[in-house]
Amino acid sequence: MDTTPEALDQVLTQAALAAPTLAALSPASRAALLVSLARALDSDRDGLIEIAERETGLTRARLSGEVTRTATQLRLFADAAILGAHLDVRIDEFDPEFALGERPDLRRTHVPVGPVLNFAASNFPFAFSVLGGDSASILAAGCPLVVKAHSGHPALSDATAAVAQRVIAGLNLPAGTLQVIHGQRAGVTALKDARIHAGSFTGSTHGGRILADIAAARPAPIPFYGELGSVNPVFITREAIAERGALLAPQYLASVSGSAGQLCTKPGLVFAAVNDDFIRSLVAAASGSGSGSASAPSAEHRMLGPRIADAYRVGLHEVLAIDGVEPLVSGSIRIDEHGDGWVTPTIVRVTLDTFRAHRALLAEELFGPFSVVVDVPEDTDLAPLVGEFVTGTLTGTIHLSAGERSGQTELRPALEALIAELTAHAGRVVFDGWPTGVAVTPAQQHGGPWPATTNDASTSVGTGALSRFLRPVAFQNAPSAFLPPALQDENPLGIPQARSAAGQSLSWGRAVG
């Protein structure tokens, strides 16, 4: 049931009340909260998965993996909170010799921004929902968390919140530490409320843009971190196709069809001069007769919800009606009596000319198990295609031959140009793999230029995500008695502290002679 205006006001008051307590919490206490949440999620996993299966249509195996991912993610952020690199602590020593006159003692750390509103995703009911990646980073940063539940899995959201609230009460933390709200209207009202200091979102470009505009138009604007749509183009060199086209095809199909293609990193476009090996192997994999397909892609998979299914049905119909679109894998969508969509993967081939003529439809993301192979002429220079067809994207992928990988190839300049173009358009550049499967690690980058995200200076996966909910503060000439632990000379937290020694400024610029 949608959160009423009165209940929402209460939620926001609780969040605001919790802010100073959470900001003052030690890193160890924040980590203890995250690890306790991970344990509770693990121990309640069976009951939660049962609800999720019913609400989302995702398979039990997939959901079980997602719970593990979510719990691991909470533990990773617990460690990150303790390691303290995200505080980016800098200490400038008092410097009477400073180049511009006496420099005071200056110490900079990061503080939590305050209550954050997190719009949960439809396609990851655990990993990008109530206790997902955004939530883990918000809590690790020390901010009260309000989750706008996704309408696709309201019961799971409430059940997960109940697990979390039990943990929070057990640790004697404020009730405003983590709260869940329901309904679009409540979400928008909360986003406009002065008590909310940042927003995060995972979902469609359309929905994300509306919310980003609301955040920017507030009397006091707030940062809004939206992870939106992405086409995830893949480029396969002629040598790579020749070397292992038959191997690449089933991997491609698996990447397109996993989770019924409802992943933001699904490879939506492949640019390659495909050969017979590739085609034969793709068709074989789709029919279940290939050697490379682990699960049977020919089996129907339920989509997340009726709205997503309907959009996919319409989009697929439009694309297949284009002259020159040749199905390589002829998938289907069937809408059942509940409005649910049941799908098998579709992969089509077009020539570069057809693609160019119909780019408005073919170069856009179609959320679901669908992908386009742009069959380019053999001698095509791939690098310029990025600038011509690719907007901002979460990932860009390149498949190279073994010889090309070594760098000992006359094509090196062309490959370097292709890599540079993808680097300029994507947040993650993948080599000889597929973009689905986003590792939760310190070096992960899940974000990219618009329209992949509303803010490409940040990531929504990996420990870098923490910094979205922090704000730097410098303390000038502060008495040691009142310095936050992170900034004390004794370094009681044992975190990285970058020191600028006195006298240093006199040599600035010397490094270049």
Added chain:
Amino acid sequence: MDTTPEALDQVLTQAALAAPTLAALSPASRAALLVSLARALDSDRDGLIEIAERETGLTRARLSGEVTRTATQLRLFADAAILGAHLDVRIDEFDPEFALGERPDLRRTHVPVGPVLNFAASNFPFAFSVLGGDSASILAAGCPLVVKAHSGHPALSDATAAVAQRVIAGLNLPAGTLQVIHGQRAGVTALKDARIHAGSFTGSTHGGRILADIAAARPAPIPFYGELGSVNPVFITREAIAERGALLAPQYLASVSGSAGQLCTKPGLVFAAVNDDFIRSLVAAASGSGSGSASAPSAEHRMLGPRIADAYRVGLHEVLAIDGVEPLVSGSIRIDEHGDGWVTPTIVRVTLDTFRAHRALLAEELFGPFSVVVDVPEDTDLAPLVGEFVTGTLTGTIHLSAGERSGQTELRPALEALIAELTAHAGRVVFDGWPTGVAVTPAQQHGGPWPATTNDASTSVGTGALSRFLRPVAFQNAPSAFLPPALQDENPLGIPQARSAAGQSLSWGRAVG
């Protein structure tokens, strides 16, 4: 003369053309550019200062200090570019034991965002203008720079650009590396252009908000870093006033009147239970008879331009008309036949009740040599005043007595509450000093919650400023032959590389037992 639409288009094309070249430049080459710019600025300083003096009314001494600051700043950023901490390099080793299944080799660095538009400030014709702090960070980040010159010093902007372009040509860098445009219309057109990837600004809250809204409303929104207005409240404890009220007063006057109060860190509000010592010493300093005043604040100072002078005249008039506003230092503003304003500092005293009743006028920034002393009752708890009266601010200042500084005081909880409140509202918390004079150093934080800035996760002064113009990119399973130097295992740049060892994930969360 305003930049024509044709000329602007040419500028933006040049900037876009320069982007790949600058992105590919080695850190040493970027540093060489910055140091060469610093040297050229130093060697042309006399001619430039002459133009600046004529255009801005700032004193020769102040302008000379500003050139030194600007050149030093360029050298600091040269060092930062070489040190490479801003790249925040993270390397996850390939990990077959990873908690969530095989982890690929993942390496994350930062790349320049592309051409950046920098709106120069009126009040710092060097340090926040063509070769100022934003420009230094944009060039150090590896982005082409387009400066929208401030209308207050167009000739200086062109002269500085000519110095820079000579350096750029001498280093065989693209002409699009640094370009200057003139006129509001050209600035707005450029901000809307797809070739511009980020904006920066130093100026008024009103103007900054208009530009921030334009940046957010683009078809492809871009980050906009506006450093806007600030009230910079100062809190003096009862013990500090008793201990050294006579010393604090002339320091206060100097901080209010320096650069004719046209500084974003001017202390606009002082909360204290003032005593006779403080008042007497303030009045003496203003009349030039005090011991603490280095320059004579009673001398008239020309304001930056007619528009600023007129706004100050109107604002001052409104404030002085409020019942209960008692001038402690009775300053003046005189508009000459050119429309230029000539000012001496004004400091007024109000009771807490008067302040509360007229907060709409009294708690707002008035740009110029004006400040308000809120004379609170002796037993007032200062911490709650922050939440009641202070919005986001660049700085918050606290003056403590020697005993309070030691922390050995029964008032400690009250002081901790005051510090916590200021930390929640300000970007820099200053102890026993004054907020003017912003050191250019690694630990500096010049930014704060709205309306101090449009983006409080960043700083516009200090090496942290660099990160505004960078975007993270991760390389997954990249062949070593094609890895950027920053990410190579051999670490040819000698920069910090944070490594995540294989096997590590199995112990995540263990730190908290």
